[in-house]
Structure formats: C-alpha cells, structure tokens
Amino acid sequence: MSSMQGWRIGMEDAHIAETVMSQSAPYKDWSFFAVFDGHAGPNIATRASLQLLEHLISGEEFREMTQLLQENNGMLTDATLKLLEKGIKKGFLSFDEISKNISECNKSGCTAVCAIITPTHIIIGNLGDSRAVVAGKNGQIFGTEDHKPYNEKERRRIEEAGGSVMIQRINGSLAVSRAFGDYEYKDHPMLPADQQLVSPEPDVYIRERNKDTDEFMVVACDGIYDVMTNEELAEFVRDRLVVHQDLREVCDDVLDECLVKGSRDNMTLVMVCFPAAPSMNVHRKEAEEAWVGKVKVIVNQFADETLASEDFKKEDDVVSLKPIFDRVTAAGLLPTDLRIPGHIVTTLSQKILDERGVKHC
Known part of the structure; x- marks a missing residue:
C-alpha cells in the first residue's frame, strides 16, 4: 500500500487494508481492502475507513450469510453470494444514511471502492470513480466502471431527480x-437514496478466483487512473514486480510514475498479489541497479559543477533538471533492453540535488 498527497494542499484519501477481515469464522480466511477518495474535506472518507467494514459485518445480510456458511462448511453458494451482494449494497446505503447525522460529515463526500477476497472469490463494491483492477495472465484485465455524470445511466437518474449535467458535472459542479x-445533492424529499442526484448505492461485482491466471489486484483512487489506463497500470505493475520483492516499493513506483506523468490529485493505492503474479528476476534487478549507479554518477557530477560555478548562488538559484536528462541521453543510458520507468531519473535527480542543497525545478 502507498499514498501520496501530491500537489494538493491537503490529504483527503483514506484506506482500509485488513488481511484478516475478522477474527470470527468464517472471516478469518477472508481479507478486506478499500480506498476512499474524499472531496470537500476528509471527514467522511476518514469515517468510512474506520467504520464501514464493521458496519457491513454487523448487517442483517452478513449475519444471515454467516449462518449459511457455517452450515455449508464455509462454501460460498449462489445463495450466500446473493446475500453478500445485497449486504454490501444495503450496508453502503445505511452507512451513508447514518453518516448524514454526523455534523462533521455534512459538507464532505467521498468515493469508495472495496474488495473482499475469499479463498474462492473476489467481491468488489464500487461507488464513484475510484477503481479496482484485477490483472491476469495473457493480458486479462477486469476493471470496475466509474460512476461519472455523463454516463447514460447516471445522466438519466440525475435528470429524473431534477438536476442537469453541465461540463461533465452534476449541475456544473460535482464530478x-x-x-x-x-448531502446537498441528496435532499429530494420524494425520492429514495438510490434515485437522488448523487446515489450512495454501489455496483457489486463477483468474480471466481483462478489460481492459475489471477496475478494481482489494484484498488486505487482516480489520481492514478487520471494518467494511466487499466492496461497501462497492469503492465507497469507486472514490470515492477520483476525487480521488487517488497510490494510497497512497487506501489511507490506507481505513485512516482503517476506524479511525473502529471497527476495533480491525492493518490492512494492498495495492491494484492495472487500466486500467479510475476516473481522477482535477480538478473533484471541487478541490471537496473547497475543502470541506477551510472545515473547517480551523472547527477552528482552535475551537482558538483553547479555548486562550483561562480555564477551559482545556492540560496537563490533554481536549476532545471533538463541538463541531467540531456547527459543521460548522451551517455546512452536510456536503454531499450531494460524497461526503466520514466520517473526514476526524475526522482533520483531530485533526491540527490536535495541532499546536495541544490534547488531544482
């Protein structure tokens, strides 16, 4: 898991990562992961990260499902899966209704995407434009559908509730x-919650796991998907899994790459690997480390020359990173045989120049 405030003045994302969903059966073998992307403040996103899971588990459908699972030795049948889907939908709706009475949640909002992983299934609930992506071998990719006002189904509900879609936003405001x-978009007295301008009802996706083909799942906010498609993200993650054993380093690489690509939003990403995920390749890792070592030499040489220049005023001057890229290119260090992410030269240069006390842009 990794998160980054990015260029925003505050952090409004929140998340859940519970590898053991609950200590009580049958949830000891289940996991729960979720990302909440807040807007107009972090309050309801934070509340969701602290309370949504317990709220779901305590719901009537989950209690009934627990009883059925105990009767069926933990096996997920069609009946239990239907209860699970219904429980997620009703749980989201009731959580939103209860939160309406919390004063600090009145003004803020948040999207939500959650994933329950069982030994046999992946169950995803999605609300808004955060997204879950499941990648498999041979380029197989599944992604949840974003809830945007300009989508036909969403537009129809908005207009039937008396609103409009302008500049791809509800009433020209909410994206x-x-x-x-x-809650200011949920105040029509004659309409149920799922028919308001903004609905708190999630889409629920149920997928059987395949141990031979499922590689990994990414649950992330739209700060990632603003600059990467599902396919680009999956390919990037596959490539970084080959050089990192620690998933946190893979997640950090994704966020750094998105920042360099121009994402201006908060970014949060939770990653789960399955047995068929790519494993680290020692030769590939060593080759990349050797490449990084050569780039470090170039950056330090640039810093030495900059600091030694009579025209350079350390307290006032800001240097461009472009000369570093020019030198890396001239040295033939943009290899075609290594899939080096574009952010590495940038982040490496920034780190070294910061350590040397050279301001940069």
Whole structure:
C-alpha cells in the first residue's frame, strides 16, 4: 500500500487494508481492502475507513450469510453470494444514511471502492470513480466502471431527480455521480437514496478466483487512473514486480510514475498479489541497479559543477533538471533492453540535488 498527497494542499484519501477481515469464522480466511477518495474535506472518507467494514459485518445480510456458511462448511453458494451482494449494497446505503447525522460529515463526500477476497472469490463494491483492477495472465484485465455524470445511466437518474449535467458535472459542479456524503445533492424529499442526484448505492461485482491466471489486484483512487489506463497500470505493475520483492516499493513506483506523468490529485493505492503474479528476476534487478549507479554518477557530477560555478548562488538559484536528462541521453543510458520507468531519473535527480542543497525545478 502507498499514498501520496501530491500537489494538493491537503490529504483527503483514506484506506482500509485488513488481511484478516475478522477474527470470527468464517472471516478469518477472508481479507478486506478499500480506498476512499474524499472531496470537500476528509471527514467522511476518514469515517468510512474506520467504520464501514464493521458496519457491513454487523448487517442483517452478513449475519444471515454467516449462518449459511457455517452450515455449508464455509462454501460460498449462489445463495450466500446473493446475500453478500445485497449486504454490501444495503450496508453502503445505511452507512451513508447514518453518516448524514454526523455534523462533521455534512459538507464532505467521498468515493469508495472495496474488495473482499475469499479463498474462492473476489467481491468488489464500487461507488464513484475510484477503481479496482484485477490483472491476469495473457493480458486479462477486469476493471470496475466509474460512476461519472455523463454516463447514460447516471445522466438519466440525475435528470429524473431534477438536476442537469453541465461540463461533465452534476449541475456544473460535482464530478462524480455516486458517493458517500455530498448531502446537498441528496435532499429530494420524494425520492429514495438510490434515485437522488448523487446515489450512495454501489455496483457489486463477483468474480471466481483462478489460481492459475489471477496475478494481482489494484484498488486505487482516480489520481492514478487520471494518467494511466487499466492496461497501462497492469503492465507497469507486472514490470515492477520483476525487480521488487517488497510490494510497497512497487506501489511507490506507481505513485512516482503517476506524479511525473502529471497527476495533480491525492493518490492512494492498495495492491494484492495472487500466486500467479510475476516473481522477482535477480538478473533484471541487478541490471537496473547497475543502470541506477551510472545515473547517480551523472547527477552528482552535475551537482558538483553547479555548486562550483561562480555564477551559482545556492540560496537563490533554481536549476532545471533538463541538463541531467540531456547527459543521460548522451551517455546512452536510456536503454531499450531494460524497461526503466520514466520517473526514476526524475526522482533520483531530485533526491540527490536535495541532499546536495541544490534547488531544482
């Protein structure tokens, strides 16, 4: 898991990562992961990260499902899966209704994407434009559908509730059509919650796991997907898994790459690897480390020359990173046989120049 405030003045994302969903059966073998992307403040996103899981488990459908699972030795049948889907939908709706009475949640909103992983299934609930992506071998990719006001189904509900879609936003303002909070868009007295301008009802996806082909799942906010498609993200993650054993380093690489690509939003990403995920390749890792060592030499030489220049004023001057890229290119260090992410030269240069006290842009 990794998160980054990015260029925003505050951090409004929150998340859950519970590898053991609950200590009580049958949930000891289940996991729960979720990302909440807040807007107009972090309050309801934070509340969701602290309370949504317990709220779901304590719901009537989950209690009934637990009883059925105990009767069926933990096996997920069609009946239990239907209860699970219904429980997620009703749980989201009731959590939103209860949160309406919390004063600090009145003004803020958040999207939500959660994933329950069982030994046999992946169950995903999605609300808004955060997204879950499941990648498999041979380029297989599954991704949840974003809830945007300009989507036909969402537009129809918005207009039937008396609103409009302008500049791809609800009433020209809100960029998502389903979310927790945003109660000023949920005040039509004659309409149920799922028919308001902004709906708190999630889409629920149920997928059987395949141990031979499922590689990994990414649960992330739209700060990632603003600059990467599902396919680009999956390919990037596959490539970084080959050089990192620690998933946190893979997650950090994704966020750094998105920042360099121009993402301006908060970014949060949770990653889960399955047995078929790519494993680290020692030769590939060593080759990349050797490449990084050569780039470090170039950056330090640039810093030495900059600091030694009579025209350079350390307290006032800001240097461009472009000469570093020019030198890396001239040295033939943009290899075609290694899949080096574009952010590495940038982040490496920034780190070294910061350590040397050279301001940069």
